Amino acid sequence: MSLMAQPSPDSAQASPPAHIAIIMDGNGRWAKQRSRPRTFGHSEGVEALRRTVEAAGDLGVRYLTVFGFSTENWRRPVEEVNALFDLLRLYVARDLDKLAREGVRVRVIGERNGLQSDIAAIIENAEAKTRHNDKLNLTIAFNYGGQDEIARAARRLAEDVAAGKLAPADVDHARFESYLDTADMPAPDMLIRTSGETRLSNFMLWQAAYTELVFVDVLWPDFNKAALEAAIGQFHRRDRRFGGSEPEPV
Known part of the structure; x- marks a missing residue:
């Protein structure tokens, strides 16, 4: 069931989740409601990303990971794909300069092979310029798919086993996790999907094993600080047990 984000009176006072992931969904529908092309919705989606x-950063979130471009997005019309890259x-x-000044570290996860050379250079420059920042870790999942990430990690791990760098007995949960794109990041505490859809859509499948999922009806271009605070309020009303037993009655 989709949950509409509602303001929470205590969300601003409570500590935010350390790591929030967001599936930024609804740009196309937002544009269609206004009889505008999908590219206009994507452009307004960038403004929503800037606000978020x-x-x-204002709320004290340490890690923010957003789904920018999926491995499945290549199936979209060429004009739309090119617009997303633009x-x-x-x-x-x-x-980038503003992010660097404000202490934001920018990282990009996903498959980089096959990306246009200038896009690869932009990514490398953004990561290098902000490498030592630590106020907010902004990770953009670009040309990313959760299944693809797991397959790439498994392939690299298998290569290391075949080369004798690891024994099969060395492969456990923690070892496998170290081969993922997110190896040096904590798992998301909360994952928000906008637009009312209630799917993960191949986003952070491994990392979201015990992540709290919050689905909101607001379309991504309308997402703002109030919507983020409302989602955080929902998070704080959850009882996270990580597979443990029900809490003892008082």
Whole structure:
């Protein structure tokens, strides 16, 4: 069941989750409601991302991971794919200096082989320029798919076993996790999906094993600090047990 984000009176006072992940969904529907092309919705989605990064920093979130472009998005019309790449170029060109000054570390996860050379250079430059920042870790999942990430990790691990660097008995949960794109990041405490859809859509499948899922009806271009605070309020009303037993009655 989709939950509409509602303001929470205590969400601003409570400590936020350390790591929030977001599936930024609804750009196309937002644009269609206004009889505008999907590319217009994606452009407004970038503005929502800008607001959300600022809000996350203000609220004290340490890690923010957003789903920017999936491995399945290549199936979209060429014009739309090109527009998404142009928006990445624009976002980095416009905001990178500000992010660097404000202590935001930018990282990109996903498959980089096959990306256009200038996109790869933009990613490398953004990561290098902000490498030592630690106020907020902004991770953009770009050309990313959870199944693809797991397959790539398994392939690298298998290669190391075949090369004698690891024994099969060395492979456990922690070892496998060290081969993922997110090896040096904590798992998300909360994952938000906008637009009312209630799927993970191949996003952070391994990492979200015990993540609290919050589905909100607001379309991504309308997402703002109040919506983020409302989602955090839902998170604080959850009882996280990580597979443990029901709490003892008082």
